[in-house]
Amino acid sequence: MNADADPLLSHQHALQVLRDALERRLGELLPAGCESDVVARAMREATLAPGKRIRPLLMLLAASDLGASDRDPALLDLACTVEIIHAASLILDDIPCMDDAKLRRGRPTLHRQFGESVAILAAVALLSRAYAVAAEAPGLPGEQRAAAVTTLARAVGLQGLVQGQFLDVSEGSGARSVEAILATNELKTSVLFGATLELAALAADADARATEALSNFAQELGQAFQLIDDLADGVSGTGKDTHQDVGKSTLVATLGESAVRERLSEHLARADAHLAAACPEGEHTRHFVAAWFTQQLDLIG
Amino acid sequence: MNADADPLLSHQHALQVLRDALERRLGELLPAGCESDVVARAMREATLAPGKRIRPLLMLLAASDLGASDRDPALLDLACTVEIIHAASLILDDIPCMDDAKLRRGRPTLHRQFGESVAILAAVALLSRAYAVAAEAPGLPGEQRAAAVTTLARAVGLQGLVQGQFLDVSEGSGARSVEAILATNELKTSVLFGATLELAALAADADARATEALSNFAQELGQAFQLIDDLADGVSGTGKDTHQDVGKSTLVATLGESAVRERLSEHLARADAHLAAACPEGEHTRHFVAAWFTQQLDLIG
Numbered sequence: 154m155n156a157d158a159d160p161l162l163s164h165q166h167a168l169q170v171l172r173d174a175l176e177r178r179l180g181e182l183l184p185a186g187c188e189s190d191v192v193a194r195a196m197r198e199a200t201l202a203p204g205k206r207i208r209p210l211l212m213l214l215a216a217s218d219l220g221a222s223d224r225d226p227a228l229l230d231l232a233c234t235v236e237i238i239h240a241a242s243l244i245l246d247d248i249p250c251m252d253d254a255k256l257r258r259g260r261p262t263l264h265r266q267f268g269e270s271v272a273i274l275a276a277v278a279l280l281s282r283a284y285a286v287a288a289e290a291p292g293l294p295g296e297q298r299a300a301a302v303t304t305l306a307r308a309v310g311l312q313g314l315v316q317g318q319f320l321d322v323s324e325g326s327g328a329r330s331v332e333a334i335l336a337t338n339e340l341k342t343s344v345l346f347g348a349t350l351e352l353a354a355l356a357a358d359a360d361a362r363a364t365e366a367l368s369n370f371a372q373e374l375g376q377a378f379q380l381i382d383d384l385a386d387g388v389s390g391t392g393k394d395t396h397q398d399v400g401k402s403t404l405v406a407t408l409g410e411s412a413v414r415e416r417l418s419e420h421l422a423r424a425d426a427h428l429a430a431a432c433p434e435g436e437h438t439r440h441f442v443a444a445w446f447t448q449q450l451d452l453i454g
Numbered sequence: 455m456n457a458d459a460d461p462l463l464s465h466q467h468a469l470q471v472l473r474d475a476l477e478r479r480l481g482e483l484l485p486a487g488c489e490s491d492v493v494a495r496a497m498r499e500a501t502l503a504p505g506k507r508i509r510p511l512l513m514l515l516a517a518s519d520l521g522a523s524d525r526d527p528a529l530l531d532l533a534c535t536v537e538i539i540h541a542a543s544l545i546l547d548d549i550p551c552m553d554d555a556k557l558r559r560g561r562p563t564l565h566r567q568f569g570e571s572v573a574i575l576a577a578v579a580l581l582s583r584a585y586a587v588a589a590e591a592p593g594l595p596g597e598q599r600a601a602a603v604t605t606l607a608r609a610v611g612l613q614g615l616v617q618g619q620f621l622d623v624s625e626g627s628g629a630r631s632v633e634a635i636l637a638t639n640e641l642k643t644s645v646l647f648g649a650t651l652e653l654a655a656l657a658a659d660a661d662a663r664a665t666e667a668l669s670n671f672a673q674e675l676g677q678a679f680q681l682i683d684d685l686a687d688g689v690s691g692t693g694k695d696t697h698q699d700v701g702k703s704t705l706v707a708t709l710g711e712s713a714v715r716e717r718l719s720e721h722l723a724r725a726d727a728h729l730a731a732a733c734p735e736g737e738h739t740r741h742f743v744a745a746w747f748t749q750q751l752d753l754i755g
Contacts, residue, residue: 191624192612192620193612196612245574245575268551270552270624271620273549273574274620277546278610278611280582281611282612284585284606284607285603285608288603288604289600294596295597295601296595298596299600299603302589303589306585310579310582311579311583315575315582318571318575319571319572322571
């Protein structure tokens with residue numbers, strides 16, 4: 154029994170070490186400022202509120218599976234940039250003119266804590282901070298730091314999160330085709346996963362074949378995440394508004410739950426195959442992804 | 455007469471050539487996309503609507519005065535980044551939870567044309583585009599491209615435009631000290647001028663002394679611009695809402711118009727001295743600044 158249990162315990166312990174390093178570094182990168190610095194407090198609240206840290210953990214694990222050290226300071230900072238960008242995107246997702254959400258990560262949404270103007274300014278400041286952190290990632294050559302900025306900016310901009318948010322807001326209440334829903338999911342989720350894995354490859358100096366396989370992995374993973382999110386809507390305990398998707402055409406509403414569960418399995422199987430191709434010698438990312446989805450499916454029941 | 459008139463005409467012609475190059479390049483950097491791409495259209499409208507292009511022209515002229523070629527493609531792209539960031543900041547300045555402005559550059563503000571969610575997303579996408587353009591500036595070494603991103607991100611973020619906008623919104627309706635008004639003006643205007651001139655120095659590979667003098671020039675110029683803006687409030691024909699500042703404590707309201715005009719002269723004199731120190735051999739920027747303020751003061755009457 155012990156021989157089987159040890160690798161799992163050791164995996165859990167290693168994850169906790171990475172989580173602690175991420176929390177510490179995020180706290181350093183977003184200085185507290187003085188009490189009157191309301192935007193700084195809002196930036197910290199949005200980013201440091203307890204979160205799953207999926208994207209930065211994925212980056213650290215994938216880079217480690219590719220042979221990089223997960224203690225590399227540049228890698229840690231790049232991991233923080235995707236978490237900061239994710240936090241900014243959640244702020245904007247929640248504001249009154251978008252989803253007008255009340256709860257996020259178990260707390261009142263940022264605009265309900267700080268007001269709408271501070272929430273928007275905090276999102277803009279977080280995005281700027283993420284680009285600056287990438288541009289200054291310690292120890293990376295300038296060429297790679299500039300490339301990291303480009304990768305992040307593409308994931309955020311007109312062909313990424315911004316377009317996904319626009320499609321979500323503008324088409325959310327009408328009937329949508331399965332293809333339209335998949336396209337929105339791709340922009341809202343897969344694109345930032347794509348950037349996350351691209352930066353893992355960049356930090357690990359991966360070859361073109363591994364980078365391509367990671368990109369395919371990110372596509373499948375992003376779709377799987379969006380499906381889990383859709384399946385979880387209506388389940389309490391997620392820390393978000395329940396039934397936020399009522400009136401939106403999601404894949405669950407369009408295809409039914411069992412078809413969505415089947416698609417989810419397919420995405421996960423393909424994700425796993427791409428990941429195995431990208432990192433034939435590292436298993437951290439595969440364990441992490443498998444454990445995470447198993448846990449989420451248990452929560453949904 | 456001709457001997458005196460020629461340099462002026464030649465200066466005007468050179469400016470028009472630079473303006474044309476800027477308009478063309480801005481149009482290329484913000485692709486039109488298809489008709490249904492509403493965010494792309496909003497990004498173009500916000501940036502390409504006729505504007506004074508002060509910041510990018512300053513960058514081109516200052517870099518040229520420092521010995522760089524104003525035809526350098528990297529310099530042109532960096533000049534576009536500050537205009538794109540300026541356009542994004544105006545969008546956010548105008549939205550309902552900030553100034554709730556109706557007119558900008560003689561047209562309905564962006565949120566009145568496209569709705570609030572598209573306006574906010576267009577601002578975010580424009581900022582991302584600016585960072586990507588800087589990160590990819592053609593022909594510059596990676597180190598300098600990364601440094602350009604850092605310069606821009608600092609000007610936008612918590613110590614720049616974001617903080618200026620926050621102070622403007624949160625303190626605008628209460629009585630403020632002269633020092634508080636100057637601090638807000640510094641963040642709302644001088645910081646982006648500072649980044650503009652820093653990028654001019656970077657593109658021209660200027661020495662530390664010239665870079666420092668340009669930074670001092672930017673400080674003085676930013677304050678002068680904010681004073682002209684305050685003096686112009688209430689004057690129609692600026693393309694913006696008139697009397698937008700009613701109820702805000704501006705320097706004009708606090709110190710009176712003649713004291714503000716005196717301060718303006720002092721800022722301009724100091725700006726000119728710093729500029730002469732930075733570029734002892736080039737006069738394009740000095741001519742441009744002098745002509746611009748003369749014209750603005752004529753408009754105000």
